[in-house]
Amino acid sequence: MQPRKNATRAQLEADTILASQFTTDPLLPPDFGVVIPPEEAKLVVQVYIDNGVVFEYDVTGAHKAREHAFAITATGYRHNDGKGEFEHYPAHRIAKVKVKGLIPTKYPDRVSGT
Numbered sequence: 377m378q379p380r381k382n383a384t385r386a387q388l389e390a391d392t393i394l395a396s397q398f399t400t401d402p403l404l405p406p407d408f409g410v411v412i413p414p415e416e417a418k419l420v421v422q423v424y425i426d427n428g429v430v431f432e433y434d435v436t437g438a439h440k441a442r443e444h445a446f447a448i449t450a451t452g453y454r455h456n457d458g459k460g461e462f463e464h465y466p467a468h469r470i471a472k473v474k475v476k477g478l479i480p481t482k483y484p485d486r487v488s489g490t
Contacts, residue, residue, distance in 0.1 A: 419477035421445065423453045426469050431455055438479040445473045 419441045422432040431453065435441050449470060455463040 417477055419475050419479070422474040422476065423448055424471040424474065425453070425465055426471050441475045441477070441479060445475060448473050
């Protein structure tokens with residue numbers, strides 16, 4: 377992450393804290409690329425239908441991913457392949473919506489089973 381020009385000390389400290397929240401791939405060289413903030417990160421939304429089909433597409437930013445997941449579970453999923461096929465799956469056919477990628481939260485949960 378390149379430091380901002382003419383930034384105040386507080387802005388530089390905030391940038392450092394933000395950059396420290398992200399991890400890098402250990403297989404890449406340490407100077408590879410720039411840290412991508414959550415609002416610009418590419419995330420994959422996966423929609424699981426009750427018949428076993430999984431649709432997926434990309435969105436940019438954690439906020440958009442949350443909006444899409446909420447809308448899909450509330451109103452259903454509209455599949456459009458861009459080649460002349462459009463299908464609507466009503467909300468009761470959606471088994472789950474999964475987002476792959478970093479979505480920051482103040483309340484991470486834990487999972488257990490019996």
